[in-house]
Amino acid sequence: MNKKTYTFDEAYNKSLEYFKGDELAAKVWVSKYALKDSDGNIYEQSPEDMHWRLAREIARIEKKYKNPLSEKELFDLFDRFRYIIPQGSPMTGIGNDYQIASLSNCFVIGLDGNADSYGAIIRIDEEQVQLMKRRGGVGHDLSHIRPKGSPVKNSALTSTGLVPFMERYSNSTREVAQDGRRGALMLTVSIKHPDSEDFIDAKLEQGKVTGANISVKIDDEFMRAAAEGLEYEQKYPIDSDKPMYSKTIDAKRLWDKIVHNAWRSAEPGVLFWDTILRESVPDCYADLGFKTVSTNPCGEIPLCPYDSCRLLAINLYSYVVNPFKKDAYFDFELFSKHVQLAQRIMDDIIDLESEKIDLILQKIDGDPESEEIKGTERHLWEKIRKKTLQGRRTGVGITAEGDMFAALGLRYGTESATDFSENVHKTIALNAYKSSVIMAKERGAFEIYDTEREKNNPFVLRLKEADPKLYDDMAKYGRRNIACLTVAPTGTTSLMSQTTSGIEPVFLPVYKRRRKVNPSDVDSHIDFVDENGDSWEEYVVFHHKFVTWMEANGYPTTKIYSTEELDELVAKSPYYKATSNDVDWLQKVRMQGRIQKWVDHSISVTINLPSDVSEELVGELYMEAWKSGCKGCTVYRDGSRAGVLISNDEKDDKKKDDDCYELPQIVTSRPTELEADVIKFQNNKEKWIAFIGLLNGRPYEIFTGINDEDDGIMIPKNVTSGKIIKAYDRDGRKHYDFQFQNRRGYKVTIEGLDSKFNPEYWNYAKLISGVLRYGMPIDQVIKLVSGLDLDSETINTWKNGVERALKKYLPNETEAKGQKCPVCGHETLVYQEGCLKCRNCGASKCG
Structure with missing residues (x-):
């Protein structure tokens, strides 16, 4: 290396x-x-080095099999993110000997048999954390937990129901996701479960279940009952012919609640569970351990327990020849060839994942803990390794569909664009499965393949009808992979390949940037002056795909366009009426349903709606998604996550969102002792530390700077909290000490905390501590800090450190108002554990 x-x-x-x-x-x-x-x-x-790293490792695996791809062939597919783009975990982990982590993006967990005991619940909690620390997103189902009020054989006498365990699993996610580490969770429950209504309401209370996405698994019987105003039976166990508990509910009333909550807070998502199971090829092997029970956090991979999936995206825009010109066309021949290679690369990555799991197991064996402690983690990865190799599941997907439409002169949401899209996804399905059959002939089929088991599966029958020879070859040779396809949110990898994520509409091809200007400069054009008296100018930046269209059609790209000219230009382009605010939402849902027929897993899509849409429209979209054959659906209404604090009481429902924020108590005289958090992070390549004094759990003061042991900052790695104590010297001079408990329970005091850092840092820290003490909202404090215009590069580095430390205290789901996602262009950014996350496409940025 x-x-x-x-x-x-x-x-x-x-x-x-x-x-x-x-x-x-x-x-x-x-x-x-x-x-x-x-x-x-x-x-x-640069990414060129990364792509050679990926090519080297995958070529090494290729050499184990017939007709291997060369390192150069693989590099050419990856280079410039042009054709084939391995997603986050594979891109980070392949060929990385410095970190021990899985290549899987997502996992589902769940215990066999009766898993309602505290032991089973805690086992799932530990397995969730063990996977998240290796960079995995996790999903699991709660339908096995007995409903609230049912008898239990312990001192509690009756069960607490689902909601307390939702909080447990949510808190575990938040814990493991601190300091920007990855941690994403999906919790699901069946609509059949008697506590499903409590599950649906759980996230409406501010501060509850903030570390998880939630989706409800809805069956066809419930959907028909809701549509026709019929009653519906809920029971526990949910699939029992002789349940220990059952009740009859008004399906329409519960459906209206699902719609209302989704309209108010963007959750729950809905999973059309009968459609998922009916279409699922792996569920042909349900009795052999491949029964689908939940999905990954973004919902695009329904999985059985202990299976996982690695993701890869094919850049559709790159197959448009002569983009934006009248003779533009899609190169289906090259595309078909590359889909087959993408499936082959995904199968190679399964072998690489097997090697990674072996390294994880070796690491566990070498850990100093006792066998009793290590046993759960080892057994977890042994189960994952077995399932990975038994089914060899893959996740080949796409990105840049919106850009592809524009480059071909098709308008997103029109019938012609949907027809073309369906043809593209049909081509992907046929060629991915063809590649999997060829690999079965060369490398061997997945070990439990059985044509007879799959003969009535709707997805397989579609393949058979479209390509009878493919089906005959599959019956003869088998298939290398139990399932192959998905459409995932491609997040930051779309940003690097400069494409529109997944099957989303394009984002606005022109946007404004701002820069601070000197008002005394007579050449400066000043658009506005902000509340701080700073002068700013705004200027238009063209998205690079829009520039390509302008050049192809003879429009100057260096001209300064007036607003009217700009509007005219956009109206002439293929991007006109094709952004997320323009598309017909029902048409988008129908398009998803048509594409879904050619995707064996699922499609991650969020329908973004303006703030003024009605609940009725949300219900109509959900109902249309079910009728159109979608496997799942999520809506996001602009502003629906702001200040969520909703009671079932009619009176509370009438509160304004602004009433949901309680101003902190103002305490101007600093208490002698304050509880404190210790936050360690890297700022550029330097190790930094921040001590945050807390009053009622809210930041009250901050000390931060370089973590220099020579200055006496000797804080053990495991210390994350303590106290900041105001003390006085004999001569009456005030200072601040930090005190913590070591492992043996002894108190250790570091005196003179305020003198440990650069004096200039301390002066700025006093300013920031002042605004914190007087109750300025945290997001506004961060905005104030980020707006400081400081001369020294060192002090600017300190400023970045302060921002990073304070972001930890932003309430989860706080909207980043005025900021657009750099990947999908939507104003759907929220803070999660101090990181910015897009609720639309899943892109995230920490630090």
């Missing part, structure tokens, strides 16, 4: 050149995907 290291600036500058000046793409790549060790040393200078 190459041992040469690069500074952040070296890697950033080289990547900036690679991305042709796109600062955000360069920063995202260096921060998230460049090969680095746990000390932050960077071993790759």
